[in-house]
Amino acid sequence: MSTLRLKTLPLLLVAACGGGESSTGSSSSSQPWFEDVGEACGAAVVHDLGRSERRYWIPEITGSGLGLFDADGDGDLDLFICQGGALQDGDPASASDALLLNDGLGNFTDITASAGIEDHLFGMGCAAADYDADGDIDLFVTNVGRNVLWRNEGDGTFTDATEEAGLVDEAWGTSAAFLDYDGDGDLDLFYCNYIRWAATNEVPCNNKLGEPDYCHPNNYDAPDSDRLWRNEGDGRFVDASQESGISKSFGNGLGVAWGDLTGDGRVDIYVANDGMANQLWVNMGSGRFQDQALAKGCALSGEGKAEAGMGVLLEDLDGDLRQDLFVTHLRSETNTFYRSKARRFADDTRRTGTVEASLNFTAFGVGAADFDHDGALDYYVANGRVGDATPRFSEERVLAEPDQLFRGAGDGTFTEVLPRGGTREEVLSLGRGAAFGDLDGDGDIDAVVADNGGPVRVLRNVAPKRGTWLLLDLREADGRTALGARVTLQAGGRKQLRQVQTAYSFCATNDPRVHFGVPEGAQVESIQVEWLDGTMQDLGALEPGRLHTVRRSSDR
């Protein structure tokens, strides 16, 4: 009955790791893959924690995220940035979350005030979609405290529709996703909750050096359940967490991705939990879900360990036309690659060639894209510590780490691109949310990375290309983005699988368009779409080097 609780148990029991250098699985590139243009492009936003000194309260070190979505309906990706904020009465107000409009070339203008989208709560993540089917993209923002649903009025302004939509929740929300889990044609909402936290529940923790530091979430021993809201089709949502079974299970939820992970034609949800087993919510039909992560092999590491899950990817990383899962983790843990097999997933990280390269970093945001157009998915991870440890990369920002970029070979193996992060020089930051999409309309995938307590970084893709590209903007018959549709492109005899998805990474919303790299010398031979209801459509051999908007015919 009793438990021995060391409340000052150090955050990092595996401490004092050595140098961050790894001599294996890395390649030095003479040309950078990314150029940080954050300030130059007008996105000069600094993540504001609301207080200058750290109190070692866990929200301070957990946020925040950001998102890319078309706020003004002009066809390009605008940028939404979550800010920190007050954590208890009397705290100074931080800067508001920010909305920046893109001019189509990747230059941004802050329109937060004129858009009426000001929010000073402690921001975490966001999800964007047209929940009310009025033709423009709305935005849902998770906070440490009251979440906010911003309804896009279509005239450049947003209205707080949280109460009206019935979405009131004051838990600590993190990553969020719009999805149609019940197949009724409107978009429901799922989001992760982290822990049941209040300033009064804070506990003191020390690091290996005996100094005050941030606690592991399990020190609070207060995991929360996630939430599923059913869209009623009239602008209102109903909390379906209990009836669906989602509230039956608890976890320190941080990352979410969704798709048909079991091949039964229904939408399943995968949640990465911090320090607890991950959840795979298998859609049983009739609005019911069951967590089958343990049986399906994606709850724990291959050695049975619950890892510190942060960001999630659902992508076919090994080119076998099955979607794999990828979860980012704390230093001393690998970023884990759950390969999709016939019956289940299996931790195949050991085969990726990235074990050493990931063990010394704490990874949050993550995105996979064919950054160099060679026909294979690469991936980018945003790194930054959650507690002090030696050796430090920087004495000025002791928690800072460089991000990492890995070049894919197309078979599930990867090589790290150096300098770290693919920029001309390593950049040290506290990487958190990371969002991915074509910001400047040049057909390659750029990235935006949130830095906890630092400036947002806009990473323009300047990678030396090994081929060309093709972008697909897939729409349902009513014009809404066809979330969940899967596309198979064949080029040069090789097939690539993608899904229309915005919810992946950590606390981020991403470009809904599907991007393919077409390797040099290869021709696009075919493109086939599997719409969310399982209907197949052959698009033929579309021309590469341009964006194609495909609207599903209504006579299906």
Place this chain on the structure above:
Amino acid sequence: MTRPLRAASLATALSLSLLGACGPQVDLPFDAGDLSRASDGAGEGLDPAVVNMLEARLEAVRSEPDSAAAMRSLGLACETSGSWDLAIQALEAALVLDPKDQGARLHLAICLHEAGRYDEELAALQEVTDREPSNLAALYRFGVANLDRGRFDEALISFQTLAALKPDLHQGHLGVGQVLLEQEKPEQALTHLDTARGRAGGDPFVEFAMGQCLADLGREQEAAAFLTRGADAKRTHIADPLNAELSRYVVGRSGLLQRALRLHRGGDLSGARRILADLAEEYPDDTTILGNLGSAQRELGLSDEAEVSLSRAVELEPDLYAAWFNLASTHLDVVLRERKETGRVAGERLTKALEAANEAVRHGGHLADMHEVRAKVHTLMNEGERALVDYQRAIDLGTDHQETYLAVARLQVLQGNREGAFVTLDEGASRHPDWVEVRIQSLPILVDRRDAIGARRVLGEVRSLVPDDPRLGAIQDLLESNGL
């Protein structure tokens, strides 16, 4: 308490220079004064007790500059304190003095691993196993290191060698099984994992590997229980001859606390209590030490001692809900003991238990355990309604205790709410595929409902979880006699 010396500062002070002109010689260019100056200058760092211990080891090295053993001891002392870089320097120096000391090389490999220098770790382990092909601890670590890097053929050789050398140990068989799983040969892996299980005495890490194997074989229902039992287990390494020496260097508040915790987890409550009691003498106002001491005392049945320690802890830190929880549990222990001995419930103790449980809920109400302990007090006070509320809250908060589901179901049955009881038991079963009792207890309700399909399904699950359970026959009879 002075602030401890930062590990990095000590590393600078301890920069070892190796001079090898006329045979191995190691120069330590610092003295105790350097050490204390470094401590003062940095103003933070290692626990003073750790610094004292390291100073003693340094002194030993200075007294015997040619002694590889003294240098190795310094390395082990640094390893114990988690100062990996220092430990690496000292162990490398020890190996200069005695290149044949494979024990030192093995610990060098361990420290290199902890420091994130994985390639060097692998090289060190390779060297140990080359020079001492029957070093069991090194063989296992070498196998694991290769396995972790995806070098499955190399890993297999180590594990097979280990299994042949020491077939009674589970680690070699486990490793072979794990490699075969990686190579997608689950049928072959099953044999080796079965052997490992037979030798591992229920080691949950082995259980998890078995679960993976069964899942790969498509035996998912069987796999579920293994996977649940093995979740979050840690790999058990093979002890080497230097482990005993390592334990001698565990000093300082943090180190001793962690050692006490390890002993506690390992079931050595007396050992944990001894360390914690010594610590409590040195740090009488340290609520962490008092709280943990109280917990260990309670579990050893020393209720009076536990009450003193825990009461002091909550007096010093009134919102320490874990201590309130343990205090309530301590009072409950006494109540239950007295009831067993005298048949009566001690009202005064029960009141104390309730007071402590109320404080536990007040300060830690976000935790299921706090509600559970109060529910138990309410139950003993015959306050069924109140107990039910707290138990239900514990379920809402995600308790992992099967007893709570069973208690709620029992209370619901007492209230005549058999359907509610079934929902509770079913919920417990769906959340925890390895729970047996909630399944068994739901069977009579399914029989009442004449739910043949449900009853057969649950019986099948129970059979798969506990095929040798003596109640299975009676359950089967119950179903058959009711025509199910």
